[in-house]
Amino acid sequence: MTVGNADLDRVIASLLTDMRTAPAERATELARRLADLLDRREAAAEQRIAEIDNLASHIDRAVHALDDAASTAELMRRACEQVAELCRARTVLISRLDEKRIIPMMSFSTDPDASPSLPRECDLLPGSTEARALETNTVSVDDMVPDQMRELLGNNGYCAIPVVVDGHAAALMHVDTTLDGPRRHALSVFAEMLGGCFERIGLETRREHQERLLRDSARRWTSDVDIDALPSRDAVDSAHMPRGHAEVDERLLDPLTEREADVVRLILTGASNAAIATELVITVDTVKSHVKRILRKLGVSNRAELIAKYQSLLG
Structure with a gap:
């Protein structure tokens, strides 16, 4: 008799019920079958545990492979x-x-x-x-x-x-x-970890981009700054930036979230929605949602007005 893992509990319960009313000879036969099914259930449980352990090891190796x-x-x-x-x-x-x-x-x-x-x-x-x-x-x-x-x-x-x-x-x-089921769950866990890795790379990309923006801004808005002497992004704070530019950044971006501020900085470089999505590792729909909120918060109607507002603040 072939019994699938999902049916073992039901068959075992049925045998136990039959044993209560079966004559002695029949009960002995049912007991042997019950013992066999219990052994099979235990073996199946051990196999499932081994498979889960194996999947956990696979996930651990997979996530480590993404780290660097x-x-x-x-x-x-x-x-x-x-x-x-x-x-x-x-x-x-x-x-x-x-x-x-x-x-x-x-x-x-x-x-x-x-x-x-x-x-x-x-x-x-x-x-x-x-x-x-x-x-x-x-x-x-x-x-x-x-x-x-x-x-x-x-x-x-x-x-x-x-x-x-x-x-x-x-x-x-x-x-x-x-x-x-177990592999679907393992794949879901891995996909969640992968999303976190995309976010990490996006943050690193934005950090590098912000350093480039800082240097480009210094070139555009000042003529007396030694560009090569500017410190790396790790050492930069508002005191190192041209005073007017730092103050304008703070005034313009103050109502925005950190992600919205990233989007504004890219808009000011002339980046399209698709370019912003690629740079920040998000979808174009997400960029559009950010832009709508940014325009509303800053009281402007479009990108051109946003850029004009930034330039007017610079005076």
Whole structure:
């Protein structure tokens, strides 16, 4: 008699009920069956514990592999490699989200002979596996692979995993296999860690960008500052900046959150929404939301008025 793990408890309970009213000979047979099922249940539990321990070790190794990634591209490559190992998958695809578009960025295959091109970008369709993943912020599974991804993922089912950066889904990962519950959970944990790594790289990128802005601002607004003598970003505070420029920054950005201030600094360089999204590792929709709040808080109608206000404050 073959019994699946999910049915063991029910069968065991049924045997115990039968044993209460069974004659002695029948009860002995039922007892032998009960002992066998109890052994199988214990073995299954031990196997599940071993699988969970193994997954925990995989997650730990995977997260450590992301720690020192120095760029978004390197982080995506390492993430694809680690997800393939974690899921025992052949192919992993990572895409960025741009409003309602899925734009494939990088793929990884464990097959050295596989070199299919990236799928074409596509719309994020309501009710799709990807849309469900984003709505629930969980791993979603489907047996039917979208047409544009079949060359890369095959046609035996797949998973879609959202990657949340700064509170918003900024990327999607696709894996060419369906997964059981424990591996789905492990993949969700890894995706959460990956989002944190994207945020870290974004912070480092913004820090470097702010140092460049400081030096560029000094060049634009002063003519008597020794640029080469300016200290590094770690040593800079408002006392090192030209007094008028520092005061204007403080007056203009005071009503804003730290993230909104980052967006303003990029706007002042002439960056587009797409460029700001790339720089801050967030979606274009998130940038647009930030810009709307910034304009409202600063009492201006558009970017041109914002830049004009900044220049007028500089006097």
